[in-house]
Amino acid sequence: MPNPSRRVAVVGLGPIGRKVVEALDQGIDGLVLAAVSAQDPAKHGDFLAKLKRSPAVLPIDDLFAAADIVIECAPSKLVRSIVIPFVSRGKTAIVLSVGALLENEDLIALARQNGGQIVVPTGALIGLDAVTAAAEGNIQSVRMVTRKPLNGLAGAPYLVENNIDIAGITEPLKIFEGTARDAAKGFPANLNVAVALSLAGLGPDRTTLQIWADPTVTRNVHRVEVESDSARFSMTIENIPSENPKTGRITALSVIAYLRKQGSALRVGT
Template identity: 75%
Template sequence: MADSKAKTRVAVAGLGAIGADVVKALDRGIDGLMLVAVSASSPEKHRGWLAELKTAPEMVPIEQLAEVADIVVECAPSKVVRAIVAPVVERGKTAVVLSVGALLQNEDLVDLAKTHGGQIIVPTGALIGLDAVTAAAVGTIHSAKLVTRKPVAGLVGAPHLVEHDIKIEGITEPLRVFEGSARDAAKGFPANLNVAVALSLAGIGPDRTRVEIWADPTVTRNTHRIEVDSDSARFSMTIENIPSENPKTGRITALSVIACLRKLRASLRVGT
C-alpha cells in the first residue's frame, strides 16, 4: 500500500446524511485519499459512530479544516458555506461544494480561488447530464430548463412557500409552487434547489436558466428533468432520486460525492 505521506488529506464539513456516508466511504478506502478531520455543529452526537471507524478522524471547528486538509468536502447548511470554503481556497486548496446555491450569494469565492490557485469543485449531485451541458456550453446554449417534482415532505418549510403563504400540506394533486430563474429558485428553496444552480453554472448562468418546482403528492422520489437546446445538440433527461434519511436530499447525492473523490486520483477517468 502507498505510504500515507503520498496521500491527499481530506476533511468533511457536516455530518448529516450525506456527510456521514462520505466519511464512511473514505474510511473504507478511496485510492490516494486519507480522511483526517471532520466538523459538525453538534460534535457529541457523532462521537459514537466516529469512534467505530477504522481510523477515527479528528473533530475540529470548521475554520480549522483548511489547515489540516488538502481537500475539504462541504456537506453543511448553506449559511456556513463561506466559513468553510474561503479559508480553503485562500490557501490554494480544493473545496468540494454541495450547497452550490450558496455560491450565488458568495460569488467572490470563485475569484478568491482564482487569485490564490485554489479550486471549487461542484459534484453532479442529484442531477444528471452536467457533462453534456458543460460540453454544449463550449458552443452556444439557446435555452436550459429544469422541472423539479418533489414529494410534499421534501418541500415543506421552504422560505418561498412561507413568504408567499403557499400551503402544500394535504394537497391531493400536483401543485406548481414556483416558476422563475435558477437564482430565485436557489433563494426560495435553499435546501432543495442546488441542482438548479449546478445546471446554471454548467450552462448559461443563473438568470437565464429557467426552473419550475412542483409539490407532488403522487411521487415518492425527487424527480428532476433537464431540457437543453443548443447549437450542438438538443437533449432532455430525467432522473428520479430515492430520498435519503433527509427527505430534501436524494441518496445519489452522497454517491456522487464519493464518485467525484474517486476520480481525483483515478488511473482512468470517464466523463467530461
C-alpha cells in the same frame, strides 16, 4: 515513489457527510480522511467510534491546517466560512450547498487569485457533462422541471413568504416558475441541482425552472431540456430521498465517485 495521500476534511455529519466519511474510511486511493467538523460532535460519537481510523474532530476554523480538500455537507449559511480558508491557500473546496455560491460569487474570484478550486459535484442531477460540453458552443435554452414529495418541500422560505400551504393537497401543484437564481433563494435546501445546472450552462439568470409539489411521487424528479447548436437533449432522473427528504441518496454517491476519480488510472467523463 508514490505521491503522498491528500488529506480530506468533511464538514457536516448528516446523511451525506456520513456516507462520504464511511467511504473515505474504507479507503479511496490517494486520499485519507484527516478531520471532520460538526455542530455537535458529541452527537456523533458512536458513529465516529466505529471508524477504522478516527479522524481529528475540529472546529471549521482549524480544518485548513489539517487538510488539503474540504467537503461541505453543511447548512448553506456555513459555506463562506468553510470555503475561504481553503481556496485562499490554494486548496480545494467541494461544495454541495451550491445555491450559496450565487450569494458569494467573490469566492470564485478568491480561488482564482490564489490557485484554489471550488468543485461542484454532479450531485442529484444528470447530464452536467453534456451541458458543460454544449456550453463550449452556443446554448439557446435550458429548462428544468422539478417534482418533489410534499415533505421534501416543507418549510421552504418561498412557501412561507407567499403563504402557500401544500400540506393538504391531493393533486400536483405548481408552486414556482422563474429563474434558477430566484429558486435558490426561495428553496435553498431543495434546488442545489438547479444552480449546478445553471453554472454548467447558461448561468442562473437564463436557466428557467418550474417546481411542483406532487403528492403522487415518492422520489425527487428532475427533467432537464436543453437546446443548443450542437445538440438537443432532455434528461430525467428520479432520485430516492435520503434520510433527509430534501436530499437524494445519489448526492453522497456523486461525491464519492468524484473522489475516486482523483486517483483513478481511467477517468470517465469530462
